[in-house]
Amino acid sequence: MPRNLDLTALRSFVSVAESGGVTKAAGMLNLTQSAVSMQLKRLEENLGLALLDRTGRGVALTPTGDQLLSYARRMLALNDEVYARMTDHAFEGQIALGVPHDIVYPAIPQVLARFTQEFPRVRVDLISSFTVQLKEYLADGSCDLILTTEDAAGPGGEALVELPLIWLGAVGGQAWRKRPLPLAFEQSCLFRDSVQRALDAAGIEWTMRVQAESARTIEPIVAADMGVHAVLEGTEPAHLERIAHGGELPKLTTKKIVLYGHNGAHDPVRDALAGLVRQAYAQL
Template sequence: MSTQLDPDLLRTFVAIVDAGGFTAAAQQVHRTQSAVSMQVRRLETLLDRALFQREGRGVQLTPDGEAMLGYARRLLKLHDEALAVLARPDLSGLVRLGTPDDYVGRFLPDILVRFARAFPRVQVEVHCEPSVNLRRLLAEDRLDLALITCTPGAETGEVLRREPTVWATAERHLAHEDEPLPLALFQAGCPFRDWALAGLSGLGRPYRIAYTSASISGVLAAVTAGLAVTVLGRSVLPAGVRPLGAAEGFPPLPPASITLHRGGSVSAVAECLAGYMREGFAAEALSSSMSSGNPAILA
């Protein structure tokens, strides 16, 4: 008999990678940690390949695990899309999705295109607000789903991505050398703003908040014009803007955890979109990892 790959085993394997370890994955797939470990052993036995190697407190994908991850994502994507389209072709309704402005252009287009193809009768209403406002809107039952930026170690919701955070300036200007340092930041309550001010205060470096905006376009307008420095997720830096580091005298910043939160009563259609968002972020992270040549390290 030819080897058959069980979708449940593949889903657990992918969950371990996305969640950052066996314990967190067990919560996502609603199994015990021992059951998750057993599923991994079954998958490795079927493939006759080791998928993980342990290093200290974490686990790391083996080369075979890296190769299998791409196939597993594609197989699960087709599997879930087929079930969604055939089992619920007439699903309709409204999903109210909240997100910080800086995530819209970078992460949502591919996710929304795939979701619209599978569920053409579903309307998605996107609300762009800072994370602090999104929490309030969720509490008021005015959103079904929300992407919220969290501080590492204080995450709530489902972690979709851990994004490196960087200082950024225009490539052809020297605003980062000005004293006091001119800053273009998001509005109060944004974690990026808090991290920037705390980092500079810790160094004792003088600064002034020259520009404040609720949108990434407003922040980047000041930065690209050479008028200020900002703090953003590395993956959203546009052409003409470069990161700054210790060599230029800037302190390290914590990575941003992009988390998915649900409202009080989540409909079936909202859960479908949540699944597409989870898969979309996971696929994007794999693509970024492969293009950069960096191995996937799991906490």
């Protein structure tokens, strides 16, 4: 049957070890000396071990007590962290993060998971849309932070990373060999113009096989080998693959992932979320 250590007794033990005596520890803990002594005795009885060497004038730890001290500090630190997180009402409410459809994965789930651990009482609203729309949301206050994909950061923006566009197609697909080249893009996708310009410069005819409002519509079309698409390197969906075209398709330009909304008045919740976003995209 599992046995549990008394955290109150452990706190008294650590205080005695760090202060060098029961009297000082009692003052630190706002307890009587007899209460601290009783807790230490109960802890030793529970473990069946001598933790303190009482043969000298002061209080010294036995080798076993010295070993317990490291564990006790860690247990108390974790206890205090959990208690603070669960009972702290300073950080409550909600925050809205806007992210383009095509860069939500793989970074944003990691960001949300870590943020929720650090701010369990703050609700995160994830808004997925196009760069132009997200900038409007930031301007009207619908979003607190947004990410965009652009050629360069605009006023107030922070470029987090610059990534190349890559050709994307069905697993083992052959659509990329067709001429005119069938393209599949959202109507508002900022990548589309770059792709079309690159094809025009290479003298490759193309046709817009599919225009849609959502990446959810584009991905099954590409997966069915009905067209090709382009995404930022490192953000491609697992069910599609990079096209190994061997130079038969033109090299595409790069785009920057830009963070907006973090330059206003200091806000610890928003600043923490911005920091997690920076870390996640720096790893792409």
